[in-house]
Amino acid sequence: MSCLDQLKRHTVVVADTGDFDAIAQYQPQDATTNPSLILSVVNMPQYSDIVQECVEFGRQSGGSLQEQIVKVTDKLFVTFGSRILEHVPGRVSTEVDARLSFDVEGSLAKAYTLIKLYEDQGISRDRVLIKLSTTWEGIQAAKVLEKDGIHCNMTLLFSFAQAVACAEAGVTLISPFVGRIYDWYVKNGDQKTFTEDDDPGVVSVRKIYNYYKRHDYKTIVMGASFRNTDQISGLLGCDYLTISPKLLETLKNSDKKLDLKLSADKAKELGADHISLQEKDYRYLHNQDPMAVEKLAEGIRKFAVDQVKLERQIQSLLMA
Numbered sequence: 001m002s003c004l005d006q007l008k009r010h011t012v013v014v015a016d017t018g019d020f021d022a023i024a025q026y027q028p029q030d031a032t033t034n035p036s037l038i039l040s041v042v043n044m045p046q047y048s049d050i051v052q053e054c055v056e057f058g059r060q061s062g063g064s065l066q067e068q069i070v071k072v073t074d075k076l077f078v079t080f081g082s083r084i085l086e087h088v089p090g091r092v093s094t095e096v097d098a099r100l101s102f103d104v105e106g107s108l109a110k111a112y113t114l115i116k117l118y119e120d121q122g123i124s125r126d127r128v129l130i131k132l133s134t135t136w137e138g139i140q141a142a143k144v145l146e147k148d149g150i151h152c153n154m155t156l157l158f159s160f161a162q163a164v165a166c167a168e169a170g171v172t173l174i175s176p177f178v179g180r181i182y183d184w185y186v187k188n189g190d191q192k193t194f195t196e197d198d199d200p201g202v203v204s205v206r207k208i209y210n211y212y213k214r215h216d217y218k219t220i221v222m223g224a225s226f227r228n229t230d231q232i233s234g235l236l237g238c239d240y241l242t243i244s245p246k247l248l249e250t251l252k253n254s255d256k257k258l259d260l261k262l263s264a265d266k267a268k269e270l271g272a273d274h275i276s277l278q279e280k281d282y283r284y285l286h287n288q289d290p291m292a293v294e295k296l297a298e299g300i301r302k303f304a305v306d307q308v309k310l311e312r313q314i315q316s317l318l319m320a
Contacts, residue, residue, distance in 0.1 A: 003229065004251040006258045007236060014222065014242035015088070018080050019044075022245035023087045026252070030090040032175075032224070032242045034131065034155070035098070035306040038080060042313065050079055055317045065318065072314045073307075074110075078117040085127055093153045094118075095131035098303035107132055107141035115150055129153040129173060133300055134162045136279055143169040153222070156299040159292035161285035163208040165277050167217040175242065176205045177295070178235070179225035184291045196234030196261075201225075205235055206262060213267035215274050229254070237262035 004026070007013060015028040018037045042051055058072035081092040094114055100106040111130045118128050130150055132138040134157040142152040151172035157163060158181055166174045178201030185200045186192055196202055209221045222240035226232055229250050232241060237260045243251070277285065286292060 001255065002252050003233070003254045003256055003258055004248060007232065007241070007251060010237045010260055011235075012090075012240040013248075014090075014240055015248065016224065016242040016244045017041075018084065019245065020083060020087055021046075022248075023084060026245065026248045028088055028243075028248075030092065030129075030240070030242075031084045031088050032093040032129075032131070032153070033077070033080060033084070034093075034095045035303050035310055038077060039306045039310045039313075041080070042076070042310065047080075050083065051076065051317070054079055055314070058314075058318060065315065068318055069311050069314050072318065073311055074113055074117060076310075076314070078114055078121065081128065082118065082121050082123055085123060091127050091129050091151070093129040093131045093155075095155065095303070096133075097307055098133055098300045099307065101133035101135050101300045102137045104137045104141045104144075107138060108144060111141070111145055111150060125150055131155045131175075133303075134166065134174070134296070135300075136165070136282055139165050139169050139171070142166070142171045146170050146172065155224075156296050156303075158204075158295045159286045159289045160204070160207060160211075161277065161282050161289070162292070162296075163211070164275055165282050167212060167215075167219045168276065171219055173220040173222055173240070174208070175222050175224040176201075176208060177225035177299070178202060178205055178223050178231050179227040180295050180299070181291060182227055182231070184295055188291075196230040199231055199234060202231055202234040205238060209235075209238055209262050210267040210270050211272045213264040214270055214272045233258050234261055236260055 012029045014030040015023045016032050018033045018041045054072050054075040057075045058068040061071045077094050081094045084092045096107050096110045115125050131153045132142050134154040145152055154166045154171050154174045157174050157176045181201035181204055205223045220239045223235045223238050224242045236258050
């Protein structure tokens, strides 16, 4: 049995890509997208019809050039998401503009816009996860959306404080970034190589998973941003794992025996004191983790840069 098949027996496998062909090949349950992934596929010839369809939508919607750019961008994210849903039985994650990461009202407005575009295409909100940056403001926006029946995926999650606040807000799913945590420790620490049991990204996700299960939180833990298959096998049993096509292919071609690492039953046996965080507590506890502070800020900046690059491409198409 391949590693991928073994993984699917214990963990929901999600494809971290906007490429329909890759999604069809690996048959994941769900798929995730972000501005960087959409930017990487919009120039592929096989998707030119989608891009042109969205550009025409923006033109016909009218308004200023900037308003058209925003409308095309939103439509592009939703159209890719809708097409992805033709290939997965579960849900697709669609991201709110990272530049709204500290704006509760702006995030809410964008989320409602995206959901309406999905529903206009006949896609139920139950099949969509709205991705928000895991800032305090992002968490508060998610809390409102969840009460309105809109499910959220909290991205750029690096600290235990972020995870606790998300669980208390009742969000549907969190995406702790295993690989980016690993990157920071390799760059800033003395240890440069890790096993699957002492990898700092893996250790972080295990801690969050065990805490959630120990205290009966329903929020789904979805490990993300993997650098190698050892990090994936080190989290076998985690609720969900979102994996790039390259690593999915590696898992598919390997028959190495994998051992279960996480389970709700085992988590129940562990001692983990319950904590509750108000805003001031959250900000202080998160601030005490220099890796998390740096990687959250960096992640927001990088997603914002790719959002701007995408908008510039859309602008050139609108002006053509």
